[in-house]
Amino acid sequence: MQALTREVLLDRAKALFADGTVDRAYGWKRGEFDYDVTPGLFRSVEEMEKEFVFDDFCGANFSKYLVEETRKGEGKILVFLKPCDTYSFNQLLTEHRFDREKVYAVGIPCEGMADVTKLKAEAAEGIRSITAEKEGFVVHTLYDGDKTVPRTEGLSERCLVCKSKKHVAYDELLGEDGEVADSARFDEVARLEAMNADERFAFWQRELSRCIRCNACRDVCPACTCETCVFNNPNSGVESKAPVTSFEEQMFHIIRAFHVAGRCTDCGECSRVCPQHIPLHLLNRKFIKDINAFYGEYQAGAEVGSRAPLVNYTTADLEPGEAVQRGNEHA
Amino acid sequence: MQRIGVFVCWCGSNIAGTVDVEAVSEALKKEPGVVFSTNYQYMCSQAGQDIIKNAIAEHKLSGIVVCSCSPRMHETTFRKTAAAAGLNPYMVEIANIREQCSWVHKDKLTGTEKAIILGRTAIAKVNLNAPLTPGESPVTKRALVIGGGIAGIQTALDIADAGFEVDIVEKQPTIGGKMAQLDKTFPTLDCAACILTPKMVDVAQHEKIRIFSYSEVESVSGFVGNFTVNIKKKARYVKEDVCTGCGLCTEKCPQKNVPNEFNLGMDNRRAIYIPFAQAVPKVATIDPRYCTMLKTGKCGVCSKVCTAGAIDYKAKDEYIEEKYGAIVVATGYNPISMEKFDEFAYSQSKDVITSLEFERLTNAAGPTAGVLLRPSDHKHPKTIVFVQCVGSRCSGAEKGKEYCSKICCMYTAKHAMLTRDKYPDTDVYVFYIDVRTPGKAFDEFYRRAVEEYGVHYIKGMVGKVSPQGDKLMVQASDLLANKQLHIEADLVVLAAAIEPDASARPLATMLTASMDTNDFFTEAHPKLRPVESPTAGVFLSGTCQGPKDIPETVSQAGAAAAKVIGLLAKDKLTGNPCVAHSNELMCNGCSSCERVCPYGAITYEDKEFRMPDRTTRMRRVAKVNEAVCQGCGACTVACPSGAMDLKGFASAQIMAEVDAICK
Numbered sequence: 003m004q005a006l007t008r009e010v011l012l013d014r015a016k017a018l019f020a021d022g023t024v025d026r027a028y029g030w031k032r033g034e035f036d037y038d039v040t041p042g043l044f045r046s047v048e049e050m051e052k053e054f055v056f057d058d059f060c061g062a063n064f065s066k067y068l069v070e071e072t073r074k075g076e077g078k079i080l081v082f083l084k085p086c087d088t089y090s091f092n093q094l095l096t097e098h099r100f101d102r103e104k105v106y107a108v109g110i111p112c113e114g115m116a117d118v119t120k121l122k123a124e125a126a127e128g129i130r131s132i133t134a135e136k137e138g139f140v141v142h143t144l145y146d147g148d149k150t151v152p153r154t155e156g157l158s159e160r161c162l163v164c165k166s167k168k169h170v171a172y173d174e175l176l177g178e179d180g181e182v183a184d185s186a187r188f189d190e191v192a193r194l195e196a197m198n199a200d201e202r203f204a205f206w207q208r209e210l211s212r213c214i215r216c217n218a219c220r221d222v223c224p225a226c227t228c229e230t231c232v233f234n235n236p237n238s239g240v241e242s243k244a245p246v247t248s249f250e251e252q253m254f255h256i257i258r259a260f261h262v263a264g265r266c267t268d269c270g271e272c273s274r275v276c277p278q279h280i281p282l283h284l285l286n287r288k289f290i291k292d293i294n295a296f297y298g299e300y301q302a303g304a305e306v307g308s309r310a311p312l313v314n315y316t317t318a319d320l321e322p323g324e325a326v327q328r329g330n331e332h333a
Numbered sequence: 334m335q336r337i338g339v340f341v342c343w344c345g346s347n348i349a350g351t352v353d354v355e356a357v358s359e360a361l362k363k364e365p366g367v368v369f370s371t372n373y374q375y376m377c378s379q380a381g382q383d384i385i386k387n388a389i390a391e392h393k394l395s396g397i398v399v400c401s402c403s404p405r406m407h408e409t410t411f412r413k414t415a416a417a418a419g420l421n422p423y424m425v426e427i428a429n430i431r432e433q434c435s436w437v438h439k440d441k442l443t444g445t446e447k448a449i450i451l452g453r454t455a456i457a458k459v460n461l462n463a464p465l466t467p468g469e470s471p472v473t474k475r476a477l478v479i480g481g482g483i484a485g486i487q488t489a490l491d492i493a494d495a496g497f498e499v500d501i502v503e504k505q506p507t508i509g510g511k512m513a514q515l516d517k518t519f520p521t522l523d524c525a526a527c528i529l530t531p532k533m534v535d536v537a538q539h540e541k542i543r544i545f546s547y548s549e550v551e552s553v554s555g556f557v558g559n560f561t562v563n564i565k566k567k568a569r570y571v572k573e574d575v576c577t578g579c580g581l582c583t584e585k586c587p588q589k590n591v592p593n594e595f596n597l598g599m600d601n602r603r604a605i606y607i608p609f610a611q612a613v614p615k616v617a618t619i620d621p622r623y624c625t626m627l628k629t630g631k632c633g634v635c636s637k638v639c640t641a642g643a644i645d646y647k648a649k650d651e652y653i654e655e656k657y658g659a660i661v662v663a664t665g666y667n668p669i670s671m672e673k674f675d676e677f678a679y680s681q682s683k684d685v686i687t688s689l690e691f692e693r694l695t696n697a698a699g700p701t702a703g704v705l706l707r708p709s710d711h712k713h714p715k716t717i718v719f720v721q722c723v724g725s726r727c728s729g730a731e732k733g734k735e736y737c738s739k740i741c742c743m744y745t746a747k748h749a750m751l752t753r754d755k756y757p758d759t760d761v762y763v764f765y766i767d768v769r770t771p772g773k774a775f776d777e778f779y780r781r782a783v784e785e786y787g788v789h790y791i792k793g794m795v796g797k798v799s800p801q802g803d804k805l806m807v808q809a810s811d812l813l814a815n816k817q818l819h820i821e822a823d824l825v826v827l828a829a830a831i832e833p834d835a836s837a838r839p840l841a842t843m844l845t846a847s848m849d850t851n852d853f854f855t856e857a858h859p860k861l862r863p864v865e866s867p868t869a870g871v872f873l874s875g876t877c878q879g880p881k882d883i884p885e886t887v888s889q890a891g892a893a894a895a896k897v898i899g900l901l902a903k904d905k906l907t908g909n910p911c912v913a914h915s916n917e918l919m920c921n922g923c924s925s926c927e928r929v930c931p932y933g934a935i936t937y938e939d940k941e942f943r944m945p946d947r948t949t950r951m952r953r954v955a956k957v958n959e960a961v962c963q964g965c966g967a968c969t970v971a972c973p974s975g976a977m978d979l980k981g982f983a984s985a986q987i988m989a990e991v992d993a994i995c996k
Contacts, residue, residue: 098924099921230918230919312971317842
C-alpha cells in the first residue's frame, strides 16, 4: 500500500495543468492488466483522469524520458519522482542531459514496488488481478480463489534492500520525506565475491546465457543516454543485435556495466525490465561496492555536479597496484 | 588505401643478431597497403635515410614504417627524413624491434616472429594515420624555482643573469637551505656561510629575482611555456616591507622556550624570530604555534617594541597566482629520522647526535658558539665515535635506504679532521663499510684525515651504543682485525642517510613529474637528460634528484638554468599535433572529459544540429582547445559515448594494432 493515493497525485497534477505550470506530465498509465503499468506521457487532465494510475506496480523511473522530452516544446513537464528516481534525475543533471528549467518535479513517497513476476508465479493461469492490501499482495485468480502473499515476499528485490527513502531533488514534495537507509544491498554481491572464480564464472554463464539481446536494459537505463549508442552505430564495428557467440553475450553486459560505472545510481531498472530475469543490477552493484571500498562512500546522483571518483583524482586515491591486489584476493 | 613503405633496420648486429631482418622485410611485403619493403644496416645513417627518401619519391609512398629502435631514439630523425621527402611527418610509425624484441630474445626464430608481428602492428596503424600539423603556443618568459637552498639560489641567479625573471618559493622564512646550517665545506674547508651568504645577498639584490619566502606552492596547472602556479604566502604576522630586521622584538619576546630549528632544537629561540644573522629576507616571523598574543590575545610585546610598526597580528595567508614558462624543482633533502635506529641510543642519550647536529655544535653561530661541547653536560668530549652509513646502503631497506647518501664519507672525514685539528687531545674513531671518495681532491682529503691527523678509521659497523653513566659504551666489530671492539666514548656522531624533503611527493603530483621509489625526482634520461624531468618544462636542480654534494649541486643547478634559458629564449613552442578532438555527433555534453582534463583544455558550447527529420536541435558539445591540449588521452577513456578521440592515437588505430597482434 502506498502512502499517497492516485487521487492525491491526480489532484496536484490537475492544479499544475490548470495554473499553467506544466503542459505535459509523465506518469504511470494503466496497461492491459492492472499490474501491467506502463510509463506514459499525458498531454491533458482528461488523459490523466482516464488512464493515470498510482499503486504498488508503478516501478518505472521517468528521469531518462526527460532527456528527449525536454528538447521538445517550450512548456514545463510534470514528473513524479519516487526517492530512488531522484538520484537518476540528479545524475542526468550532473551530466547536463536535460534542462532543469523545463521540468517540474514532484517528489512522492514510496513504500516499495511489487515484483510482478514473483506474484504471477502464484498461479499458473487465470490471474484476474493483483491488489495491494494491508495483509499483503492478494492475487485474485479465476480457478483458485484469492491467494495472499506477504508484502515482504512480493516486493521487488531493489525495494527490499531500498537504499534511500529520501528525495534528493524536487520542486515540491507530496507527503513525507524519508531518510537514506542502511541498506543490505551489497549482501548479494558479497555472496558472489565469496565464490571462487569457477563458481562465479558458472553463475554468470548461467545468467547471461539467457540474454536475448533485446536491449531493454540499455533502453531503460537512465545512465544510457548516449546520443549515438555504440551498439547502434554502424561505424563502431560492434553494431549487432543478437549475440553471435557466448563470448559476446557475456561481454555485452560487462561492457555495459563498465560504461555506467560511477554513474549508475543503482535504480535497478535494468533488472526490472529484463524479460529473462537476469540480475543485471548485481554487476553494477559490484562496481559501486568497489568504488566505495577504493575511494570512499559515493552515491551517484546524491548531489548535482559531484565529481565521481572515477573521473576525479585526489592524492588519497589508492594506487592501481593495490586495486589489483585486492582483486586477486577475491579471485 | 595507403601506399606504405617498410624499412627494416639491422642496427648493426643489435637487431640483426637475433632477428632475421631479410625474413622480416619479406614477410611484411605481403601486408595490406605495403608497396615497398627493404632492410639496411643502419637506417638512421645518412645512406639509410636516403633509401627512405628515394623510396618515398619512387613509390609515391603515403606512409612509412621503420622497424628499428625505440621511437624515443629515432622517431624524430625519421619524421624529419619523411618531411624532407615531402611526406607529412606524422605518417611515420616506428616498430620497436630492438628494445622490445631483439634485446629481450635470444632465439632468432622467436625474435624474427615477434619482429614480424610488431611490424604488422605498425602497418595496421599507419593504414589509419592521417597527416597532422602541429600548432604553436607562446612562452611566458619567467621561471619559477621551488626551493631556496644552494641549488635554487644558483639556478635562480644563472637564469636571472641571462635576463629572465625568476621567482623563488621557499617554505622557510629565509633562503639558504641546508648549506646555511653547515660549518665548513669539504674538501677546501672554507666556511659555508662565507661562500653562501654573498650568493644570498646577490639573490636579494637582483632586479630580476623575487623571493617568496615562508611560502609554498599550492597548485600548478598548464604546461610547458604556460604554467599557472598558485603560491601561498603564509602569514608571518610581520610586514615584510616594513620590518627593518633590527631584531629587537626577537630579544624582547617573553616566549623564550621555542626549540630553534636552525640549531636543530639544541637551543631555544623566541616566538618571534629571525632564523640566523644573515637571513634573506632579514625579516622577523612570528611562530603562531608559540606566540601568546596569537593564541590568547594577551601580550603584544613585539608590537610595542617595534619602532617600525611592522607587527600585524591580523595578517592572513595570501595567495598569489603567477604565470611561468618553466619550473625548476630544488626541494632538497633532510637527514632521515633516527627513530628506527635505536641500537645507537639516539633517543636515550643527548650525546648521540647526527652529523648535521655536529655541524651546529662546531659552528660559531651554533648553540655552543663553536666550541665542541657535549650536549648533556657541556664538557669537552675526549673520545668521539663517528658511525657511517646509518640508514644508507641498507639491504632490503626495511628501516633505512638502499642507496648511498654520497656525502657522508666526506663530511665525516671533515668532522674528524677538524676535531683533531682543534682538539688534538681527542681520540676520534670512524666506523665505515667502505670509504667512498670519488671527487676532485676528495681522496687526498680523506688520506690527510687518516695520515696527518691520526683519525682511527676502522672497517666495520657499530653494533650497539649503550649509555652508562656519563659514558657511551660502543660495541663494534673491526672486520680487518677480525675482533670485537669496546670503546668508551663521550660523543657518538651518526652519519644519518639523507632523503628527499617531504614536500617533494605532493609537489611531484602537482607537476605530474615522476619520482622513483625513494621519492627522488626522475630525470628524463639518466645520462643524456639529467636535469630535465620527463614532464616538459619541469627541471631538476640539486638533491631532489639524488644525493649530491655542494660542487655537484651547483653544477647541476647551472645546467638546469641553461635548459630553462634555452626554453625561455624561444618565443613560441611547436605543439604536439596528437591532440584530442570530439566527434560532435556523438558527444553527450556530459562534462566527464572536462572533469578529467588536467590542462583545462576542454570547454562546452551549445551548438545547433540538423536532425534526420529536418528539425534542428540545440545540444551542448565539448570543444578542445588544441593549443592547450597536451594529448594525454585522459578524456578519451573518460568519455562514456566514445566521442572523444586522440589524433594520431585514435581508438580505431589502437584497436587495429591489437587486432594485428592477435591475428
